[in-house]
Amino acid sequence: MATLPETVDGKGAEQKAPPGPGGLRPAGLTLLQPVVAGVCSPNQEEKPAAWITGSTDTEAGAVPGISTVLARADFLGHVRCRTSAYRNTYTVRPGVYAVGDPDRSSDVLVSANYKLSFDHLRRELGGLNLWILVIDTRGINVWCAAGKGTFGSDELIRRIALTRLEKIVDHRRLIVPQLAAPGVNGNRVRKATGFSVLFGPVYARDLPAYLRAGRVATPGMRTVRFPLIDRLILTPMEINPSLKKYPWFALLTLVIFGLQPSGIIFRDAWNGGLPFLLLGLVSVFSGALLTPVLLPFIPFRPFALKGWIAGIAATVLCTQTVPMLDPQGTILRLVAYLLFPMASSYIALQFTGSTTFTGMSGVRKELRIAIPVYVLSGVVSLLLLLIYKLGEWRLL
Amino acid sequence: MKYLANVTTIAVDDERCTGCGACMEVCPHAVIEVRERKAVIVDRDGCMECGACVNNCAFGALSVDKGVGCAAAIINSMVYGGEPSCDCSGDKKGSCC
Numbered sequence: 069m070a071t072l073p074e075t076v077d078g079k080g081a082e083q084k085a086p087p088g089p090g091g092l093r094p095a096g097l098t099l100l101q102p103v104v105a106g107v108c109s110p111n112q113e114e115k116p117a118a119w120i121t122g123s124t125d126t127e128a129g130a131v132p133g134i135s136t137v138l139a140r141a142d143f144l145g146h147v148r149c150r151t152s153a154y155r156n157t158y159t160v161r162p163g164v165y166a167v168g169d170p171d172r173s174s175d176v177l178v179s180a181n182y183k184l185s186f187d188h189l190r191r192e193l194g195g196l197n198l199w200i201l202v203i204d205t206r207g208i209n210v211w212c213a214a215g216k217g218t219f220g221s222d223e224l225i226r227r228i229a230l231t232r233l234e235k236i237v238d239h240r241r242l243i244v245p246q247l248a249a250p251g252v253n254g255n256r257v258r259k260a261t262g263f264s265v266l267f268g269p270v271y272a273r274d275l276p277a278y279l280r281a282g283r284v285a286t287p288g289m290r291t292v293r294f295p296l297i298d299r300l301i302l303t304p305m306e307i308n309p310s311l312k313k314y315p316w317f318a319l320l321t322l323v324i325f326g327l328q329p330s331g332i333i334f335r336d337a338w339n340g341g342l343p344f345l346l347l348g349l350v351s352v353f354s355g356a357l358l359t360p361v362l363l364p365f366i367p368f369r370p371f372a373l374k375g376w377i378a379g380i381a382a383t384v385l386c387t388q389t390v391p392m393l394d395p396q397g398t399i400l401r402l403v404a405y406l407l408f409p410m411a412s413s414y415i416a417l418q419f420t421g422s423t424t425f426t427g428m429s430g431v432r433k434e435l436r437i438a439i440p441v442y443v444l445s446g447v448v449s450l451l452l453l454l455i456y457k458l459g460e461w462r463l464l
Numbered sequence: 465m466k467y468l469a470n471v472t473t474i475a476v477d478d479e480r481c482t483g484c485g486a487c488m489e490v491c492p493h494a495v496i497e498v499r500e501r502k503a504v505i506v507d508r509d510g511c512m513e514c515g516a517c518v519n520n521c522a523f524g525a526l527s528v529d530k531g532v533g534c535a536a537a538i539i540n541s542m543v544y545g546g547e548p549s550c551d552c553s554g555d556k557k558g559s560c561c
Binding site for chain 2: 211214215216246247249250251252253254255267270285287290291292294363364369370371417418420421422423424425426427428429430431432433434435439
């Protein structure tokens with residue numbers, strides 16, 4: 069396989085690699101090579117990532133040791149993942165890594181090769197001696213990859229063979245994140261490799277307690293939650309896609325308001341269109357920020373309805389308190405109250421893809437009702453705007 | 465937080481269930497409990513149809529219409545065909561989540 073390893077920035081390992089701490093060899097590609105056979109290009113000159121702190125010799129070759137403390141560069145990477153498409157290339161090379169000073173009896177944790185997931189795991193492991201088996205999930209987090217099957221039995225079985233895990237540890241058990249269960253079938257993995265799959269806790273922060281308890285998870289460790297901070301952290305990637313489409317909406321608005329029998333009048337476009345341009349932004353924020361943040365407090369279960377409620381509240385509040393946002397005339401007000409809460413509803417519906425509790429049957433049901441309503445609202449809005457324009461041109 | 469009521473497709477086949485509890489262990493929403501050596505759905509509306517239980521039932525006792533609960537994915541599948549999946553970043557190597 070001549071494909072380049074998947075690493076941070078897609079550039080191979082990071083450039084500023086300090087040598088390992090006292091007495092430890094720096095873990096370069098040659099040291100990684102035996103445990104990730106079949107993934108790396110043998111002639112590729114690389115330096116280790118900054119979070120690699122040394123290496124541990126095993127029967128299967130040298131295994132890179134990793135730090136359990138996140139550096140500033142890691143946090144910066146996380147911010148970029150939460151706000152941009154950077155997350156699509158933020159990866160860790162699949163293979164075995166050592167935490168602390170593991171031996172042949174140490175537990176093996178399995179993780180995804182999305183660096184954000186990997187960092188969330190390693191930062192919880194201070195003071196522990198463990199192995200981490202990073203499998204190739206194409207840089208996708210555990211749960212999403214499990215849903216798609218990339219964090220799945222096949223890849224796990226393949227990675228166990230590639231890394232010769234049986235030569236690194238004497239026991240035959242793997243601790244797999246519970247959220248990998250949609251993709252990993254424990255029975256299949258055991259039959260194919262001899263390794264038993266133990267599903268660990270949902271959250272990495274519960275791992276030390278889980279291990280102390282003798283690899284037993286409490287019911288609390290088995291349940292996924294969706295607190296305010298988790299919802300908030302997802303909102304930039306809800307706002308971004310909507311803002312990318314916003315210029316098209318802005319252009320259409322300016323054309324509609326500027327259009328006169330004599331051509332497009334820029335002053336009319338700006339003066340007439342300004343409330344709509346601003347209310348468009350209000351609907352983006354009510355659908356992509358307000359609705360996710362206030363999710364449990366907005367009544368009704370359908371996201372489309374929650375988004376509409378947030379949208380109508382925001383639209384009414386803005387038009388009634390800020391004169392600049394209040395469209396002139398009954399028809400334009402009608403359009404504003406019809407269109408912008410619907411836009412907020414549509415944007416809020418997209419958040420179903422980011423939550424921890426929405427299922428496909430529910431979203432399908434919402435869409436069956438919501439899409440015709442959106443289309444109808446759009447058509448009625450355009451008709452009302454047409455009536456407004458004909459009135460403005462004194463044709464009605 | 466609960467999603468829509470009475471829509472999930474999860475079902476247990478009592479004939480096949482041995483009460484081993486594998487499904488209860490992997491469910492992230494505590495939807496299933498084992499009572500009198502049988503898996504029982506105790507919180508149907510809590511099910512998000514992730515398929516973890518079905519995938520890890522050694523006896524084929526569970527069924528669910530597994531899929532992503534994501535509006536963008538479902539709209540994409542309506543427009544372009546195919547099963548709803550997380551490939552919504554445009555480029556097929558990427559992902560939305």
